[in-house]
Amino acid sequence: MDELDSYSRTVVTVAETLGPAVAALAVGDPERPSGAGSAVVIDDPAGAGTVLVTNAHVVDRARGGRATFADGSHADVRVLGADPLSDLAVLAAHPDATTPRPVTLGDASGLRVGQLVVAVGNPFGLAGSVTAGVVSGLGRSLPTKDGRVVEDVIQTDAALNPGNSGGALADAHGHVVGINTAVAGVGLGLAVPWNSTTRAIVASLRRDGRVRRGYLGVVGAPAPLPVDVALRLGRRQGLRVAEVVRESPAARAGLKAGDLIVDADREPVSQARDLQRRLFADAIGRTLPVTVLRGDAMVDVLAVPAELTG
Structure with a gap:
């Protein structure tokens, strides 16, 4: 019973802490919104006003909308930028709006x-x-x-x-x-x-309203390396390719479902974030060597990331 009480206290505390800063978001015309979701008030390092984060798919092509907070207050917002690859979008509240304190961001x-x-x-x-x-x-x-x-x-x-x-x-x-x-x-x-x-x-x-990103087009999840490969490489995990998007740079390079990615740009890959970190602006249009374990053989694939557009 004590464990349940402790669990409940934790959830209640988190809810009371975050609730005020999580808004209901309606995008497009406030009277006839084209989409809806949630948005979170975060600290703006530039100190230029209230900034909220939501999903790119929530804002879609809208340029603005309205954020309504738990206390019933609201703020008109405009879309500063959206990044479909990370599914993140950033909004700015109207300067005259009164908004809750930002959340505390973790890692x-x-x-x-x-x-x-x-x-x-x-x-x-x-x-x-x-x-x-x-x-x-x-x-x-x-x-x-x-x-x-x-x-x-x-x-x-x-x-x-x-x-x-x-x-x-x-x-x-x-x-x-x-x-x-x-x-x-x-x-x-x-x-x-x-x-x-x-x-x-x-x-x-x-800052810029956009993120220049490279795009390969693979869907994957962490997977264990075979024991002999793990011993040779000094690590236990790679990124198993579950799906290759048709006509993507990965497909053109010859990556296949079932491949186990172990290196990209000569750096270790153990999970999706390791690959993602190598796909910012400087990777676009540049040959990116990708080493995969295919069956029992190590295969080097040369992929050329395209720029994500739209």
Whole structure:
């Protein structure tokens, strides 16, 4: 019983801490919105006003909208930029709007499978909804409807429903470690991790309105290396290719489903984030050597990342 009480106290504290700063977001015309989701107030290093983070798929092509907070207050927002590859978008609140204090941002790189997480969002327009669960998996890849791939997502069993996208995923300390991005199936939710890569993406969107990104087009998940290969390389894990997007740079280079990626650009790859970090602006149009274990053989594949557009 004491453990249950402790669990409940943790979830209640996180909910009370984050709830005020997670908004219900309607994009497009406030009277007839074209889309809806959630958004999280974050600290703006530039100090130029209130900044919110949501999902790129929530804002889609909208230029603005309205954020409504748990206390009933609202703020008109404009879209500063969106990055489909990370499924992140940054919004700026109107300068005259009164907004809640920003959340405390954590670092998803320290997450472990089985760790408690709490999701705060606005599913079905129900403001301030809270669910709790555990981290079910790390380093997942998410294929999108338009053929792109969102890399390095967190898998959780915290219940997510339409409208949760763009909301906060927090650890037991109330620190935001992810931005909820999709519902993949019954009992399966996904979130974009908050880490050094995410911080760089958000800063670029805040500053320039876009992120120049390279794109390969592989869907993968961490997988163990065979014992002999692990001993030879001095590491235990690679990135197993589950799917290669048709007509993508990866497909043109000859990458195949089942390949186990061990290196990219001569640097170790153990999970999706290792590959993602090598696909920023300087990788576009440049030959990127990718070493994969295919069957019992090591194969070098030369891929040329394209620039993600649209």
